[in-house]
Structures are given as C-alpha cells and as structure tokens.
Amino acid sequence: MSIRWCLLLALLAAPSLADAQGFEDLFNTAALQRLDLLVNSRDWEKLKANFQENDYYPADLRWNGQTVRNVGIRSRGLGSRSGTKPGLKVDFNRYATGQTFLGLASIVLDNLTQDPSGLRERVAMRLYERMGLPAPREAHTALYVNNEYAGLYAVVESINKDFLRRVFGGVAGNIENDGHLFEYKWTTEWFFTYPGTNLDAYKPLFDPVTHENASTAALYAPFEAMFRAINESSDASFVEAVSPYLDLPLFMKHLAVQSFLAQWDGILGYAGVNNFYLYRFENSSRVQFIAWDEDNAFRAADYPILEGYERNALMRRAMNVPELRAAYFAGLRSAAASAAEPVGGVSWLEQEIQLQRSIVDAPMQADALKPYTNEQYAAVADALVEFARVRPGIVLSQIP
Amino acid sequence: MHQLFRLFAITLLFVIGMYSPLSAQARVDWDPRPSFRVGDELRLDLRLKIQGDIRGFSPHQPIDDEGFHLHRRRAGIEGTLFERVTFQIERELRKRGPWRDVYANVEVVEAFEVRAGKFKMPFGLEQTTSTTDLDFVSRTNGSDALTPAREVGVMAHGRLGSRLEYETGLFRNDGENARLTEPAFLLPDEELTERSRSVAARLVATPWGRGGGSRPRIGVALTSSTSPDGLNSLRGRSTYDTVFAPRVYVRGTRLRTGLEGEWNPGALGFRGEFIRVTQERLGQGLGDVDLSDYIGRAWYVSAAWVITGEEKAGGVRPQRSLFQNGFGAIEVASRFEAMGFRSGSTDGPAFTNPRADHVAPNEVRVWTAGVNWYPNRWVRLQGNAVRETFEDPNRTPVPGDSTFWSGVLRMQVVI
Numbered sequence: 001m002s003i004r005w006c007l008l009l010a011l012l013a014a015p016s017l018a019d020a021q022g023f024e025d026l027f028n029t030a031a032l033q034r035l036d037l038l039v040n041s042r043d044w045e046k047l048k049a050n051f052q053e054n055d056y057y058p059a060d061l062r063w064n065g066q067t068v069r070n071v072g073i074r075s076r077g078l079g080s081r082s083g084t085k086p087g088l089k090v091d092f093n094r095y096a097t098g099q100t101f102l103g104l105a106s107i108v109l110d111n112l113t114q115d116p117s118g119l120r121e122r123v124a125m126r127l128y129e130r131m132g133l134p135a136p137r138e139a140h141t142a143l144y145v146n147n148e149y150a151g152l153y154a155v156v157e158s159i160n161k162d163f164l165r166r167v168f169g170g171v172a173g174n175i176e177n178d179g180h181l182f183e184y185k186w187t188t189e190w191f192f193t194y195p196g197t198n199l200d201a202y203k204p205l206f207d208p209v210t211h212e213n214a215s216t217a218a219l220y221a222p223f224e225a226m227f228r229a230i231n232e233s234s235d236a237s238f239v240e241a242v243s244p245y246l247d248l249p250l251f252m253k254h255l256a257v258q259s260f261l262a263q264w265d266g267i268l269g270y271a272g273v274n275n276f277y278l279y280r281f282e283n284s285s286r287v288q289f290i291a292w293d294e295d296n297a298f299r300a301a302d303y304p305i306l307e308g309y310e311r312n313a314l315m316r317r318a319m320n321v322p323e324l325r326a327a328y329f330a331g332l333r334s335a336a337a338s339a340a341e342p343v344g345g346v347s348w349l350e351q352e353i354q355l356q357r358s359i360v361d362a363p364m365q366a367d368a369l370k371p372y373t374n375e376q377y378a379a380v381a382d383a384l385v386e387f388a389r390v391r392p393g394i395v396l397s398q399i400p
Numbered sequence: 401m402h403q404l405f406r407l408f409a410i411t412l413l414f415v416i417g418m419y420s421p422l423s424a425q426a427r428v429d430w431d432p433r434p435s436f437r438v439g440d441e442l443r444l445d446l447r448l449k450i451q452g453d454i455r456g457f458s459p460h461q462p463i464d465d466e467g468f469h470l471h472r473r474r475a476g477i478e479g480t481l482f483e484r485v486t487f488q489i490e491r492e493l494r495k496r497g498p499w500r501d502v503y504a505n506v507e508v509v510e511a512f513e514v515r516a517g518k519f520k521m522p523f524g525l526e527q528t529t530s531t532t533d534l535d536f537v538s539r540t541n542g543s544d545a546l547t548p549a550r551e552v553g554v555m556a557h558g559r560l561g562s563r564l565e566y567e568t569g570l571f572r573n574d575g576e577n578a579r580l581t582e583p584a585f586l587l588p589d590e591e592l593t594e595r596s597r598s599v600a601a602r603l604v605a606t607p608w609g610r611g612g613g614s615r616p617r618i619g620v621a622l623t624s625s626t627s628p629d630g631l632n633s634l635r636g637r638s639t640y641d642t643v644f645a646p647r648v649y650v651r652g653t654r655l656r657t658g659l660e661g662e663w664n665p666g667a668l669g670f671r672g673e674f675i676r677v678t679q680e681r682l683g684q685g686l687g688d689v690d691l692s693d694y695i696g697r698a699w700y701v702s703a704a705w706v707i708t709g710e711e712k713a714g715g716v717r718p719q720r721s722l723f724q725n726g727f728g729a730i731e732v733a734s735r736f737e738a739m740g741f742r743s744g745s746t747d748g749p750a751f752t753n754p755r756a757d758h759v760a761p762n763e764v765r766v767w768t769a770g771v772n773w774y775p776n777r778w779v780r781l782q783g784n785a786v787r788e789t790f791e792d793p794n795r796t797p798v799p800g801d802s803t804f805w806s807g808v809l810r811m812q813v814v815i
Contacts, residue, residue: 038686040649040755042629046585058753060686070751095753097794146687 019103025064026102026139026155029122032359033141033155035109036062037073044145051075051083056094061101068092068101078186080113080295085151085369087111089158100162108156109143114295116372117380118152118360123352124261124294130338130348131257131331134167135291140356142363151367152360159183159277159290160209168279180219180280182206183292189272192314194231199224206278222285230314238317239324245285248318249327254289255315256331260339260395262303262387265296268312301387305332305398329399336392350388357381432777433815444479447490448815449532458805461640461797471810472531474500484508488519500550511558521548521575522555522567522602523621525660525673526700533715535669535704535733536770537784537808538639542698542739545637546656546675548575548600548623555600568601574625574654580632598625604660613713616663623656631754633679633694636741638764639806642797644790645741645762648694648754652680664713667706669733674699678744684755691757692744700737707732722775729774738765740791752795763791782810 026033039047043057056072072094077087088109093099101107112118121138128135136157143150157163164177185207195201202220211219226245233241242248258266267273267289277290309315318324339349346354365374425439434446451472476490484507490500503517520528524547526539538544548571555569573579573596586592604619627633629651636645659674675698681691708729710716720726740763743756750760770784786806793802 040684040686041688042585042587043755045587049585058686058751058755069749070753070756072753095751095756096749 019100022064022066022102023104023137027137027157029126029139029356030359031139032363033063033139034144035141035153035155036144036147037150038062038146039073041146047073047075048083048086051081051086056091058095059090061090061092066101068099070095070099071101076108077111080111082111082113082371084371085111085113085367087113088153104158104162105160106158108158109141110138110154110156110293110295112152112154112295113371115380116370116376117357117384118154118364118370118377119353119356119381119384120297121154121156121294122356123349123384124263124297125291126352127261127335127339127349128257128291131253131335133254133257133291134163134288136163140360140363149366151369152363159292164279174282176282178210179282179284180211180214181209182219182278182280183209184273184276184278186272186274191272191312192227192230194227194313195224197224209277222280222287225285226287230317235317235320239321242314246287248321248324251289251314252318252324252327253331253334254291256328257335258291258297259303259305259307260332260335260391261294261297262299262301262391263294263297264299264303264307266294268308268315270308273312298384298387301383301390302394305395332395332399336395339388340392347388347392349391350385353381353384353388357385441482442479444477446815447474447476447478448813449474450813451532452811453537454809455640456807457640459798459801461642461804461806473497476501509558511560512556513558514554514556515569516554518550518552519555521551521553521571521598521600521623522557522569523547523600523623523656523658524675525619525658525662525671532780532812532814535671535702535731535772536735536768537782537810540673540698540700540735540737540739541637541639541764541766542675542700542737543673545577545634545739546677546696546698547577547658548598548656549577551575551598563606565604566602569599571598571600574598574623574627578625578634578654580628580630585630592628596625596628598623600624602658614664614666614711617661619658619660621656621658621660623654625654627651627654627679629684634677634696634741636696636739636762636764638790638797638804639766639786639788640797644764644792644795645696646752646754648681648756648759649684650679650681650694651684652682654679664711667709667712669704669706669712670702672699672701685757686755691755694741694743694759696739696741698737698739700735702733702735704731704733706730716772716774717777718774721777724776728776731772731774733768733770733772735768736766737768738763740764761791762795765789778813778815780810780812780814782808782812784808784810 038060039057047057054074056074059071059073061068061071072091073088075081075086076089080087089106090109091106092101093105110121115121125135125138136159138154138156141153141155143153161177165175168176185205187204199216199220202223206223208219229241229245239248255267264270265274267276275293277292278287279290280287309319339347341348343351364377427437429435429437436444449472453469453471455469473493474490475493476488478488480486485504487504488501492498501519503515503519505513505515507513524543526543527547527549551571551573553569553571555567557567559565600623602619602621604617606615606617609615627650631647631649633648633650635643635647637643656677661672663670677696679694681694683690685691706712706716706729710719710729716729716731718729722728740761742761743759745757748758750758752760767787768784770782773781788804790796790802793800796802797804
C-alpha cells in the first residue's frame with residue numbers, strides 16, 4: 001500500500017483536529033468542567049425511580065458552548081447505582097446513527113458515590129497513565145440537569161473502539177481497535193479458576209462491547225483456552241501455555257500498579273476479580289487488561305502488597321515463576337518511584353491529589369446529593385494526602 | 401372483561417332456561433351451522449373459525465412463526481332473542497386466549513339500535529370486516545396499527561332511510577390496537593387526571609344506485625381520545641410484526657379520521673381507505689416543552705375478481721361446490737398499501753429519539769397479490785405473495801435490507 005493511501009486511511013480513521021483539541025479540553029484535569037443535561041423532567045424522575053434498570057432516556061448535552069442533541073442517557077454502575085445521584089452513561093449515537101461528540105461515541109458520568117473524597121478514581125488513572133498502562137481519561141465536572149446542580153461527577157472516557165484507537169493507535173497502517181473488547185461483569189466471587197468447557201459459562205462473565213453479535217465460539221472459545229491454560233498447565237509449562245493469551249510481564253506490571261494503589265476491589269479484589277476490561281487484539285488470541293473503576297483504590301497506606309494474590313489462580317501461579325515474581329516487584333518499585341517523584345517540593349502523587357482537591361473542594365461541598373457529609377469528604381481527602389506521603393516507603397519496605 | 405362475560409353468560413342461561421328443550425317449538429338445525437331455535441323467539445348459533453398458515457420469507461425474517469402456524473382458533477355463540485335482541489360471544493381457543501366479541505344489541509327501531517359490551521369501535525372498513533371475510537390473508541398494516549379495533553363501550557347506530565347509516569359510541573379506552581404499554585408515571589404528590597375514554601362516530605352513505613350490497617358505499621369516521629403521559633403512541637408494525645416506527649412519548653388528544661369506499665359490481669370488488677391519526681405531545685420535549693404532533697397515515701386500494709362468476713357482494717358463495725358437480729369458486733385479488741409515521745415538525749435533523757420534535761420518519765409500502773379458492777361455503781384456501789418495501793433500511797425486519805418477499809398459504813374453515 002502506498003504512503004499516500006496509508007496517510008489517507010489514517011486521516012479518515014483519526015478524529016478531526018478540532019475533535020482532538022476538544023477532547024483534550026474536556027479531559028483537562030487542571031480545571032473543573034461543567035456539563036449540562038436537558039431532559040424531560042419526568043424522564044429524570046423515572047430514571048431515578050428506576051435506577052436499577054438500564055432504560056435509556058433522551059437528552060441534550062451542553063459543554064463549553066457546544067450542544068450535542070438527542071443523546072441517550074441511562075443509569076449505570078454496580079455498587080454505585082443510586083436513585084438520588086445516578087451514575088450515568090451518555091451515548092451520543094443512541095438516537096442518531098454515527099453521531100459523536102469530540103470524536104467520542106459515549107462518555108460515563110461517574111457519580112463518585114463510592115468515594116467520599118471524589119479523588120481516588122481520577123488520581124489512580126493518572127498513575128496508570130504515567131506507568132504506560134492503558135487507562136481512561138477523566139476529569140471532574142459539575143453536572144447540571146435542567147439548570148439545577150446535580151452534583152460533582154467525574155466525566156470518564158468510555159472503554160470502546162474510540163478508546164482503543166487512542167491507546168493502541170495504528171500498527172502498520174492499521175488502527176488497532178477492531179479486536180474483541182469485553183467488560184468483566186461481576187456476578188459472584190471468582191478468582192480466575194477454570195469455568196469449564198461449556199462456553200455458556202463465560203457469557204455472564206465477559207460482556208462483549210465490540211462484535212456483540214459474533215458467534216459464541218468466536219467470542220468465548222479463546223477465553224476457554226486461556227483459563228484452561230492458566231489452571232491446568234503444568235508448573236513447567238505455565239509460561240509457555242499462557243503466553244499466547246496474555247503478556248505475563250505486562251500483566252504483572254498492571255497488578256503491581258493496582259497493588260501500589262491499594263485497590264481492594266480490583267483484579268486481586270476481596271470479593272473476586274472485578275473492575276477491568278479485556279481487549280483481545282485483532283487476529284490474535286492475546287488479551288490485555290484495561291483499568292476501570294478505581295473508586296475503591298487508596299484503601300489504606302499500609303495495604304499489603306501481596307493481599308489476595310494466593311486466592312487468584314493466575315496470580316498465584318505467576319508468582320511461582322521467578323521472572324514474573326521479579327516483574328511484579330519491579331512494577332511496584334516503578335510505581336513507588338513514579339508516585340514519589342518530586343514536583344514543586346512535594347511528591348508527584350501528593351501534588352496531583354492536592355491539585356484535584358483544590359478543583360473539587362467547592363463543588364463537592366455544595367453537592368447536597370452525595371451520600372456522605374462534608375466532614376467525611378475532608379477526612380478521606382486528608383487521608384489521601386497522607387497516603388501519598390507514606391505509601392511509596394511502605395511499599396518498598398514490603399518488597400522482599 | 402371477565403365480569404362482563406359472567407354477567408352476559410348468566411343472563412343468557414336464564415333466558416335459555418325459560419324455554420324447555422322439550423317444548424314443541426324447540427328444534428336443532430344443522431344447516432348452515434349448528435343452531436338451537438325456539439320458534440321465532442330464540443336462536444342460538446354455534447360458530448367456529450379456524451385458520452392455519454404456512455409461511456415462507458425471502459430474505460429470512462427472524463420471526464417465530466415460519467413454517468406452519470395455527471393462526472386462529474375461535475369459537476363462539478351468536479343469536480337472536482325476541483327478534484329484537486342480537487348477541488355474540490366469541491373467544492380465542494388457546495390458553496389465556498382473549499375474549500373477542502361479547503355484546504348485546506337491541507333494535508328499538510331501524511333508525512335506532514343500541515349495542516353494549518365489547519365489540520369493534522366504528523372505525524375502519526377493513527378493521528370492521530371479519531378476517532374470515534377479507535380478500536387477503538391479513539389486513540393492511542394501517543388497519544392493524546391505526547384503527548382502534550375492539551373496546552368495551554356502548555354505541556347507538558341505525559339506518560336513516562335507504563342511503564345513510566350511522567354509528568356513534570362512547571368507549572372505555574381507545575381500542576385493543578392502542579392499548580397502553582406504559583402506565584402513567586406519577587410523581588409522589590401527583591394524581592392521574594387524564595382518562596383515556598374515547599368517542600367514535602361513522603357515517604356511511606350509499607348515494608348511488610338501487611338494490612343491496614352491490615351499490616357503491618362511501619364513509620367517513622373519526623375517533624377522539626386522550627392519551628395519558630407516557631410512551632404510548634401508536635406504532636408502525638410490518639406485516640409480520642417488526643416494529644419499524646417505535647412508540648414515542650405522547651400526551652393529549654389522539655384524533656383519528658378515516659375515509660372509506662367500497663363497490664362490488666357483480667363479480668368484482670373494489671375497496672379503498674385512507675386513515676390519518678394525529679397525537680398531541682404536550683410537555684413531552686426535553687425541558688418539558690410541547691412537541692409537534694406525531695402523525696400516522698395509511699391508505700390502500702384493492703381489487704378482486706371472482707373469475708368463476710359468483711357475486712362478490714355479501715361474500716363469495718360458490719354456485720357449485722367441490723364434489724357436488726363443481727369445483728367451487730375462484731377469486732383473484734390485488735392490493736397496494738402504504739403506512740408510515742412522521743412528526744408534524746421537519747425542522748432540523750431527524751432523530752429516532754422518542755422525544756424528538758423532528759422524528760425520523762419511516763414508511764412501509766406493501767403490494768399483495770392473491771388467489772382464493774372456495775371449495776364450498778365453509779372452506780377457503782388462500783395464497784398470497786407479499787412484497788414489503790421500507791423507507792428506512794435501518795428499521796426493517798433485517799436492518800440493512802429494505803425489500804422483503806413473503807408467501808402465505810392459508811386454509812380456513814368457518815362454521
């Protein structure tokens with residue numbers, strides 16, 4: 001293919017420059033965003049009354065002087081679902097095929113109801129980015145519904161083909177975003193044990209975000225093979241058996257960052273694996289984990305770095321491989337170093353927390369719909385600052 | 401509905417009980433159907449309607465009823481009392497099958513009769529014709545979606561001279577075809593104020609010619625009702641029930657207007673109908689603004705020819721039945737129809753959003769050609785070829801395809 005054709009394809013596939021600039025402005029973390037939703041008042045009441053349902057309602061969305069009309073909004077979340085302050089998914093193409101906003105097909109409005117500080121998710125994702133791991137862009141926003149303040153939210157980039165294009169970009173002229181993307185759906189405690197040969201067992205666990213209409217075999221047969229390899233390969237052949245499905249050193253790095261962040265509801269979560277996406281690359285059986293929903297990070301500054309690893313079949317076996325164990329600890333050291341990097345007289349992590357706190361302080365205190373008091377907010381935000389100061393040292397001290 | 405049926409059945413049994421079957425005047429007739437009679441004072445007819453279809457599609461449509469499908473199994477009783485009261489009870493013979501017609505009609509004078517119970521509202525030429533008497537396997541999409549069909553109510557009707565008939569009634573809701581799918585959403589301190597009662601009226605004239613049912617007839621009809629707040633508009637469905645124009649939010653008046661015409665000269669039959677429905681959308685926009693009306697529109701024209709020469713008016717009755725020195729009657733028919741929905745406003749881009757002011761329109765056009773064979777007066781075999789073309793290829797039985805062919809073979813037995 002000629003260079004001219006490659007350039008043309010790249011131009012067609014990439015969002016416009018205006019969209020790209022708008023995207024950067026929307027996720028500008030140095031400023032509080034303002035988003036306005038115009039909905040029918042009955043729809044808004046209905047959405048709150050039926051917040052456990054995924055029913056869509058039409059709305060207009062306004063941001064920074066731009067209005068995108070006829071978007072679809074619905075209640076979202078698992079533990080964060082709320083009838084008082086609903087978490088929202090905003091689909092720009094729900095009622096108009098192909099409609100996008102700033103090059104995005106959808107965004108998430110995280111209601112921050114599981115985080116009294118409102119800071120955890122945003123700061124955690126910044127650390128994943130710094131560590132070179134794919135993570136959604138986020139920014140804080142004041143949300144207004146029909147001109148009434150509906151609370152402080154985080155606007156979160158959806159994990160979809162737009163996201164994949166941004167983080168994986170082009171490979172040899174091909175935009176790497178047409179593989180199989182899945183959202184993990186927590187239904188029960190599961191620790192990456194082998195669900196068995198029946199592919200139907202994988203359906204409730206992995207919800208396809210792309211290629212939703214593909215056959216069960218196309219969607220789930222690679223998962224069956226992957227979890228069989230994880231659980232049934234011999235110790236000697238573990239790395240060789242699993243590597244076609246997973247970049248194990250990269251996976252260990254991902255877990256290291258999550259452990260540094262003391263995320264207790266993630267891949268090594270207390271109630272089984274949770275809060276991640278999996279992307280299976282085009283024409284490949286190999287998957288990559290993508291961070292999602294870090295509202296429960298920053299559990300405690302002294303959170304053990306090996307918490308939960310023995311319960312998890314994949315992590316337990318990986319830690320028995322010296323190279324992978326070393327990769328995990330190396331990842332923890334890197335995360336600690338990145339977080340502790342001096343910036344303006346304090347560590348990067350503390351500086352990031354303080355910056356975000358200065359942005360959310362007033363809108364958080366004005367948010368009458370949040371499920372906690374202003375005192376609780378202040379206490380947890382203070383604890384995050386303390387976490388930033390002591391966590392790197394504690395993590396390094398725990399590494400054998 | 402069950403209470404209405406119970407009351408009706410008790411009354412009927414009481415009246416029948418007044419007559420001993422041993423009475424000298426009581427008798428049972430079998431032609432054309434099982435019938436219990438007591439002089440001229442009571443007549444009870446047993447009715448049975450069975451329709452079975454074999455269907456095929458191209459391209460394949462994702463529906464459950466491909467292949468053989470028992471379309472209708474209905475049984476009922478109809479009769480007359482004291483020559484002035486007529487009544488009918490009919491039910492679908494399947495588990496939890498709905499009651500169809502359950503009504504009584506009193507003829508005070510020819511110009512004034514009163515009907516009460518559950519029956520078809522006086523709107524739509526095709527809708528008020530029994531499916532067993534249609535020239536085609538199915539009604540038009542417009543008749544199925546835009547007309548009200550059956551409802552519980554009371555209606556006055558009669559014949560004014562030899563050229564004018566009227567029907568006008570008050571009904572509990574707006575008909576089976578307009579059943580509310582979403583209960584009104586009420587805020588904690590709010591009470592439901594709208595009632596969905598409807599009124600309907602139809603006027604049919606036979607201004608030309610003399611004689612019976614072969615004269616040209618033209619009619620106008622309207623219904624008016626109030627839709628409560630909710631996702632309760634009428635919707636567009638294809639011949640095989642794919643929703644190609646989903647419901648939108650409505651509130652306010654729903655007004656149907658219809659124009660119909662029929663002419664059956666000899667062995668020929670011509671029919672045509674135009675239906676328009678407007679639905680108000682008060683306070684249904686984003687920010688609670690009023691939206692433009694939502695408009696449904698349908699029309700069709702059809703022609704039929706009984707090539708074996710029998711009269712078309714009043715239903716085809718074969719002159720020579722099969723196995724009785726004959727072959728029965730054969731009829732060919734063709735119909736063209738269109739039905740669609742759109743919003744009153746066409747400003748700005750169109751959206752499928754159910755609260756859009758400019759709703760993305762969609763329309764289906766259907767051509768049907770058929771052959772009907774009547775081996776005798778009780779049995780009919782029908783074959784229809786149907787071609788459907790949708791305006792929006794993304795809202796069709798198979799998104800991406802806009803034209804669909806189907807074929808239906810039906811066997812019908814009516815006693």
